[in-house]
Amino acid sequence: MQKGRIIFHIDMNAFFASCEIKRRPELKNKAVVVARNDEQRRAIILSPNYIARDKGIKTTMSVKEAMKIDPYIVVVEPDHAYYSEISKTFMKFLYLITDQVEQGSIDEAYLDVTETVKKVENPLMLAQYIQTTLYEKFDLPCSIGIGPNKFLAKMASNYKKPLGITIFRKREIEKTIWPMDVGKMYGVGPKTKAKLNSIGVKTIKDLATYPDYNRLKTVLGNVSASTLYNWAWGNDDSKVDPNRYExxxxxxxxxxxxxxxxxxxxxxxxxxxxxxxxxxxxxxxxxxxxxxxxxxxxxxxxxxxxxxxxxxxxxxxxxxxxxxxxxxxxxxxxxxxxxxxxxxxxxxxxRIEKEIKQISFLDNLEEIESETQIDNLVKDVEEKFGKGIIKKGYYRKDNVRKD
Ligand SMILES: [Mg+2]
Known part of the structure; x- marks a missing residue:
């Protein structure tokens, strides 16, 4: 298990639209959507800018639907070659921060900044530097999520858009991700959401505390069930892998x-x-x-x-x-x-099936045990979760289900 990592997830805001505005600054204060410009306006919108989003225009709406909301939107034809050029440029910038960069898609990347932050005062300052530079020097607005693993960093970057910086700590999942609609969870698309809703899972907490894991497996399939269940507990031991794209x-x-x-x-x-x-x-x-x-x-x-x-x-x-x-x-x-x-x-x-982990703070417990900080941790945990929780935790750990 990775100990005490600090992961950034950097997600460009309205990337295709931002790229278009970058080369056509006159569009900056207009509602812009990137979509094929067919005569019947049936094409799907790939990327609306934030002015369009504020009016209620969404990705995957047709141009026709969007024009009912605002007939004056500027429709720009997608230019994928240009977007991948811009993508390469900002990825190069991110590689100046650390070589531990994993490109997630054309407009997002994970950075393992555990070593880098030792050179600056705190992770937040580093995130602010990255965000400001991308915005001012590259004309690219982005949101940055900070977390102890890729999943929580990803959830954090999604929390505030545009230009947000959000930290999601593992111990705070009950306050941060658990109240969220399960559809907001990374990896849960409309179809998975519908399946989860059908068995009464509405929030991420419902998923984390779902009493019948076998039912989850039947409904979601083994891989999805174990991945989503671990994530619901804020657990993700996948590494930032710079070579994943190779x-x-x-x-x-x-x-x-x-x-x-x-x-x-x-x-x-x-x-x-x-x-x-x-x-x-x-x-x-x-x-x-x-x-x-x-x-x-x-x-x-x-x-x-x-x-x-x-x-x-x-x-x-x-x-x-x-x-x-x-x-x-x-x-x-x-x-x-x-x-x-x-x-x-x-x-x-x-294909590997990961075992599921239920109690997230027990991971911290095992790490810290060796550093003889156990007493403080017990106090800390009891303060947050109430007395007796540690015992309960051990009990539940013995019952961790393995696939
Ligand atoms: Mg994005």
């Missing part, structure tokens, strides 16, 4: 149509077939995947390739299809004929 292993499959296809149902049907074949391979290799990709080639030979990296690795056909469909809906241009569809899985890792 994984070259992948599984993919594609299909070239004999004719031009415009029919969405037919395209989705083919995506299902492709997803089935790649998920079979994944199953056979006993692997799980962190990145799902989609390729579309149109009849006019233009081609796009998009991917999504997820927090909880996917293993099941349904999970993979959910992401493929999302990428398809966001990127498919229905005015063009499709010639080829491809689906891929990357960032593969062997």
């Amino acid at each position: 994984d070259v292993q992948s599984i993919s499959n594609s299909n070239t149509f004999m004719y031009d296809v415009y029919d969405v149902r037919e395209l989705k049907q083919m995506l299902k077939v492709l997803v089935n074949t790649v998920s079979d391979r994944l199953e056979k290799e006993k692997m799980q995947a962190y990145t799902v990709s989609l390729q579309i080639k149109y009849g006019n030979f233009t081609s796009i390739s998009r991917n999504k990296t997820v927090s909880i690795p996917v293993t099941e056909t349904g999970e993979i299809y959910e992401i493929v469909e999302e990428l398809f809906i966001e990127n498919y241009d229905e005015t063009k004929a499709v010639r080829l569809l491809g689906v891929g899985l990357a960032k593969l890792a062997p």
Whole structure:
């Protein structure tokens, strides 16, 4: 287990929109949305800036819906090549802070600053420096979350946007993350939220204290159940891994149509077939995947390739299809004929089931024990949780369920 780490999660605010405003400063005080500019305005909004968000315009709304809210929004066509250039530039800046940088996606990164903060007065000052520099020198607003692990740092960065800096400590989970709607939890998308709601789990606390772990496993699948359960207790022992993006292993499959296809149902049907074949391979290799990709080639030979990296690795056909469909809906241009569809899985890792941990402060207990600070800790814990809690903790620890 990692002892006393300090992790930053840096998340760019409205990244695509911020990139557009960076090169077109005249848009700065306007409501801007990044979306394909099709005639019927059916395209999905990929990124609204904060002026648009304040009016109630959201990611995944169609341009048409957004224009009902504000007919004067500026619609800017997405330029993914440009966004990845900007992404590389700010990642380079983050590498000046520490070499322990793990890129989470095009617009976010985890930094293990445990060593770096020893050189400055406190983590907060370092976070302020990073935020101010990104804003003033790169024109990129960001939120920063600080925590003892990647999960809590991620939850913290999401807490205040734009330009927030938030610290989530492990001992404060009852006050910070537990009251939150379970849908606010990293890794819980709309479908997982619906599944959790169906068994009465509404808040993160409900998940952490859910009395029937086997039921969770049945509803969520083994990997998701153990990951989410550990996270609900503020536990995450995954390391900031600078090389995570260098994984070259992948599984993919594609299909070239004999004719031009415009029919969405037919395209989705083919995506299902492709997803089935790649998920079979994944199953056979006993692997799980962190990145799902989609390729579309149109009849006019233009081609796009998009991917999504997820927090909880996917293993099941349904999970993979959910992401493929999302990428398809966001990127498919229905005015063009499709010639080829491809689906891929990357960032593969062997399937391992993590054991679940229930009592988070016991971790601290074991660490500190060796430093003979046990008495102070007991007092500290009793003050926070009431007398007798330590005994209860040991009791529950004996009952930690293993998968
Ligand atoms: Mg972001």
